[in-house]
Amino acid sequence: MENERIYEDFERRNRAAEEGGGADKVKKQHEAGKMTARERIETLLDKGTFVELDKFVVHRCTNYGMERHRIPGDGVVSGYGKIDGRQVFVYAYDFTVLGGSLSATNAQKIVKIQTMALKNGAPVIALNDSGGARIQEGVESLTGYANIFFQNTIASGVIPQISAILGPCAGGACYSPALTDFIFMVDGKSHMFVTGPDVVKAVTHEEVGKEELGGAYTHSSKSGVAHFIGPSEEDVLMSIRELFGFLPSNNMEDAPVVPTSDDIHREDERLDTLIPADPNVPYDVKELIESVVDDHYFFEVMPHFAKNVVIGFARLGGRPVGIVANNPAFLAGVLDIDASDKAARFIRFCDCFNIPLITLEDVPGFLPGCTQEHGGIIRHGAKIVYAYVEATIPKITLILRKAYGGAYIVMSSKQTGSDVNLAYPTAEIAVMGAEGAVNILFRHADEQQRAQAVEEYREHFANPYRAAELGYVDEIILPRQTRFKLIQALDMAHNKIRSNPPKKHGNMPL
Ligand code: HXC
Numbered sequence: 001m002e003n004e005r006i007y008e009d010f011e012r013r014n015r016a017a018e019e020g021g022g023a024d025k026v027k028k029q030h031e032a033g034k035m036t037a038r039e040r041i042e043t044l045l046d047k048g049t050f051v052e053l054d055k056f057v058v059h060r061c062t063n064y065g066m067e068r069h070r071i072p073g074d075g076v077v078s079g080y081g082k083i084d085g086r087q088v089f090v091y092a093y094d095f096t097v098l099g100g101s102l103s104a105t106n107a108q109k110i111v112k113i114q115t116m117a118l119k120n121g122a123p124v125i126a127l128n129d130s131g132g133a134r135i136q137e138g139v140e141s142l143t144g145y146a147n148i149f150f151q152n153t154i155a156s157g158v159i160p161q162i163s164a165i166l167g168p169c170a171g172g173a174c175y176s177p178a179l180t181d182f183i184f185m186v187d188g189k190s191h192m193f194v195t196g197p198d199v200v201k202a203v204t205h206e207e208v209g210k211e212e213l214g215g216a217y218t219h220s221s222k223s224g225v226a227h228f229i230g231p232s233e234e235d236v237l238m239s240i241r242e243l244f245g246f247l248p249s250n251n252m253e254d255a256p257v258v259p260t261s262d263d264i265h266r267e268d269e270r271l272d273t274l275i276p277a278d279p280n281v282p283y284d285v286k287e288l289i290e291s292v293v294d295d296h297y298f299f300e301v302m303p304h305f306a307k308n309v310v311i312g313f314a315r316l317g318g319r320p321v322g323i324v325a326n327n328p329a330f331l332a333g334v335l336d337i338d339a340s341d342k343a344a345r346f347i348r349f350c351d352c353f354n355i356p357l358i359t360l361e362d363v364p365g366f367l368p369g370c371t372q373e374h375g376g377i378i379r380h381g382a383k384i385v386y387a388y389v390e391a392t393i394p395k396i397t398l399i400l401r402k403a404y405g406g407a408y409i410v411m412s413s414k415q416t417g418s419d420v421n422l423a424y425p426t427a428e429i430a431v432m433g434a435e436g437a438v439n440i441l442f443r444h445a446d447e448q449q450r451a452q453a454v455e456e457y458r459e460h461f462a463n464p465y466r467a468a469e470l471g472y473v474d475e476i477i478l479p480r481q482t483r484f485k486l487i488q489a490l491d492m493a494h495n496k497i498r499s500n501p502p503k504k505h506g507n508m509p510l
Contacts, residue, residue, distance in 0.1 A: 021096030099131030107144025121250035129167030185216035271479035306338035322350035325360035344383035394493035
């Protein structure tokens with residue numbers, strides 16, 4: 001009988017914790033079109049796998065009568081569970097408890113999750129929906145953020161860290177997601193900004209709404225802060241599951257192989273005509289990617305930002321790969337500041353987590369002009385070289401068409417450490433395009449001489465054979481063979497052993 005009473009008490013305490021801020025606050029959360037923290041975790045994880053930790057933690061604050069306002073769990077739901085049978089750690093801010101604000105104690109819960117994840121080699125997924133530092137706790141709450149940022153940084157490159165922004169995320173609180181590998185946002189429902197619209201108005205006199213200032217569209221298309229945008233929370237949570245399918249659990253593992261019925265020898269004759277002979281005519285490189293990869297499935301990262309370079313994950317012969325491709329459909333596939341940042345960070349992510357890299361190259365060069373030069377295209381462009389050279393993963397490059405000047409070198413050329421360099425017969429590996437070269441070399445020639453010079457330049461330089469003669473291109477292949485040729489190259493480089501000299505860390509241009 002005594003035990004029965006004890007168990008009943010335990011159940012009552014459990015229910016109290018699971019009610020969060022109470023029925024009214026839950027109703028408000030649903031009316032705002034948002035799920036509760038527990039609903040989010042249930043949706044994210046395999047059914048029935050969630051193990052909650054620290055369910056009865058309460059805050060220790062006594063300012064503003066806070067001792068009368070203690071809710072078990074204190075505004076963060078945290079623990080571990082599985083995605084497709086693989087271990088993950090997760091924490092979700094509970095907006096129904098004091099707006100999901102961060103206290104010293106719920107920060108300790110988060111740090112516990114981060115520490116356990118690091119120790120056990122499994123990713124951390126953070127579901128953010130919070131009013132930021134708990135105002136009543138002052139500096140104690142701020143210190144909680146410092147502890148979280150510390151763990152984010154220490155775990156970087158060891159375990160994947162993924163953030164979803166599912167509500168407000170303001171002030172310094174933005175820096176935990178920013179320190180993680182990928183940020184997902186929900187269209188119309190999530191916001192990130194260092195200072196909100198009121199502060200912006202007071203300081204700069206700009207009138208701007210929160211959506212324009214830091215909504216999902218802004219961060220996925222303009223700032224490049226967010227990597228993915230989804231129409232709903234469900235969609236975002238499903239996308240996180242999908243992303244995790246391409247990733248290993250930690251930096252000591254390989255990403256999981258997914259057997260496919262897609263024939264590795266499959267050829268696509270349409271590829272022979274996809275790339276226009278005229279170097280000035282654009283095409284969408286995503287058509288090529290989707291034709292070549294397993295089951296035509298490409299999981300694109302940052303699809304709305306710096307579209308002149310395409311990055312994302314796919315599988316070839318079952319093995320996950322990262323793909324970096326210039327896209328002539330936007331700005332002729334040129335490399336600019338944003339494209340450089342986008343590509344370099346992705347290359348480094350793949351290298352951290354042993355994901356081989358495929359580079360598809362069709363690039364006329366770096367974007368000229370004052371905006372780019374004054375914005376620092378030199379130091380931003382240098383990030384791509386740095387990232388490619390530093391990366392010890394298998395690196396396969398395929399030159400599709402233009403490979404001009406410095407852009408040819410930085411896009412994983414042979415001498416920057418690429419393992420296999422392939423080219424289509426349509427490749428043009430040269431210092432610059434024919435017209436540009438003739439404008440410089442034959443400045444004073446008449447129209448007819450210039451036309452002839454362009455013709456000659458094309459014949460001599462606008463092809464892959466000079467590079468092939470020198471061994472800078474390993475093999476020239478037909479477009480239709482792309483899938484099998486890439487798989488062969490990946491197979492060959494699968495057991496690659498390479499490491500960089502020991503150092504504390506390099507000094508990457510930032
Ligand atoms: C304590 C908070 C809170 C906070 C919200 N609440 N933010 N409590 N500390 N930071 C409480 C509210 O008092 C309210 O309690 C409940 O959460 C829900 O908030 P509402 O305002 O009713 O919700 P909504 O209208 O949806 O607005 C959400 C909001 C707004 C936009 C997040 O609450 C807001 O602007 N909060 C303050 C944001 C902020 O400035 N935070 C500090 C950022 S600086 P009741 O009891 O009424 O339901 C920071 C520094 C980090 O975080 C530094 C790291 C290095």
